[in-house]
Amino acid sequence: MKESFFLKTLFFFYQLLWVCATPFLLRSPRLKEGAEERTLKKVNFSKVDIWMHAASVGEAYIARQLLKNFEDDLKLKILITTNTSQGKNILEKDLAAEQRHAVSIAYMVFDNPTLVKKAIRIADPKLLVLIELEIWPALMAEIKRQKKKMIIVNGRMTEKSYKGYKKTAFLWKRLAPDIILANSEENKKRLQDLFQQKRSYYVSNIKFDQIKTCTISKKAVTKDRTLILASIRKEEESEVFYLITELLKRFPDLHIDLFPRHLARVSNWKTLLTESHISCALKSASSLNAVASVLIWDIFGELLNAYQRADAAFIGGSLAPLGGQNFIEAFMNGVTPVTGPSISNFLWAGNEVFESGLVKKGSNKEEVLKLLEETLRNPEDKATIQQKANKYIQLKQGGSRKTCRHIVDLLQHSDVN
Known part of the structure; x- marks a missing residue:
């Protein structure tokens, strides 16, 4: 990704903002837990095929659903990051029983450009999978710089969020993922317009695959x-x-x-x-x-x-x-x-x-x-x-299987560094 002087200046001030904000953020009880992982003083992962980011509880359930739908013979190495302890607990719940793929769970590093660059150097993922509306500029920018693949799955964006993000549309156009899978036609249109990405598709919400048919007693x-x-x-x-x-x-x-x-x-x-x-x-x-x-x-x-x-x-x-x-x-x-x-x-x-x-x-x-x-x-x-x-x-139902097919196809066509 070629960066203009303006964009380099923007990320310089973005990093400065994180440097100033981090000491205060770590005072928060919610962020204090896992502080060493969020700042990479402690690293619980190594080189992987896929880095999947699941912000909190809802996204963690989606990540678990996707894990169930990857073919056994792929033998993937997967890192799943989350921002919250609740999300981490959900992801770790079935981890002991997951024998098909090598899965690591960690708190998401702060979106400080320096920290993100180090995290990507360690994980060296072929593909970044962002769930729903987890679009972090430093993370996405570094993925683009390293010429790695990126996909948004189960993508969603409310009209209110869309209007907010459109104010910085110049940035998101440069950080466009390779593919967008949105969970409604309305969300597809918003995400497609924001990122100016033609490879945007509607796929049934993965949350439907978590719903069991009911039996009323x-x-x-x-x-x-x-x-x-x-x-x-x-x-x-x-x-x-x-x-x-x-x-x-x-x-x-x-x-x-x-x-x-x-x-x-x-x-x-x-x-x-x-x-x-x-x-x-x-x-x-x-x-x-x-x-x-x-x-x-x-x-x-x-x-x-x-x-x-x-x-x-x-x-x-x-x-x-x-x-x-x-x-x-x-x-x-x-x-x-x-x-x-x-x-x-x-x-x-x-x-x-x-x-x-x-x-x-x-x-x-x-x-x-x-x-x-x-x-x-x-x-x-x-x-x-x-x-x-x-x-x-x-x-x-069926969104999980379709999403996994897109992920695997993108993974197989990625450049191996």
Whole structure:
């Protein structure tokens, strides 16, 4: 990659910024762990065929899925880096059982050009695989300088991010990967335009390959009319409170399971409901569960089972401009979810979920209320939901295999240094 004086100056100041920022970054509890790896004072890898970067939890699951789909006889040497301890734990979980390929796990080095250059010299990868939206300028620039291959997989970019990155489009055009695999047509168009890379393709979201077809237990069905309010965020609490009060007027015997997205909001919900004379209880206080109109879940791990017992569900993060939360889990467990208008985080699910009735969307709290009321009065048969959900997922699966074929093809055509 030929660099102009302007670009060299830009990276000089970029490095200076990292030098100044690193001492402060390492004070962060989240970044302090693995500090020696992030600064290459400790190196847990050597020469590899593929360097795969999985920023955090979601990307780590995708990396694991890709590992499962590489052919056994390739005998690849793979380095997978991550930014978080949660991502590292996920990657290390099945590492002991991975006998087909030589896999190393490490914290991602800071994007300081000097550190990145050293890391690439040690790993000497033939191919860099970036998952979703992990585009770091120093890393990508050094890969280009060393004339190595680079691919973005399961690529995504929101409209908001696209507008931000476009302000520095001159840079990203020079750092364009060899191939872009995007997880929706919209994401493909944005990434293709940003990088000016014609070799951009739509491949089904790899996350679909992690979803198992559902089997709804008959024992999970209850006689009580039940509503799930899932992953409720702080910014939409007033709208959700409106839903609670209005639905309890229409269905006095309605049982509501409230799942705050963050447990720090549990006490706020308890105070709000109590002061409004709405009977409520914490899930941990099991003796009060049966008499409460609203059960506030202050423990993790039970949402999927709750969906299987529910007649209706609202998925949070969607009545405020937050991009929405996972509505796929709801219909995969037998309940038709309702969302608000903000679902940009899950546009990759495709319009089919709305066209088939697997998900219902309201443009405001009043429309959401109406949809929930209709669903509670006439809940769809869970076996029917299950059939539609399984058909939808099966049609969407296969992205992992296609992605691995692109990776291997690019790897085999790379220049061996």
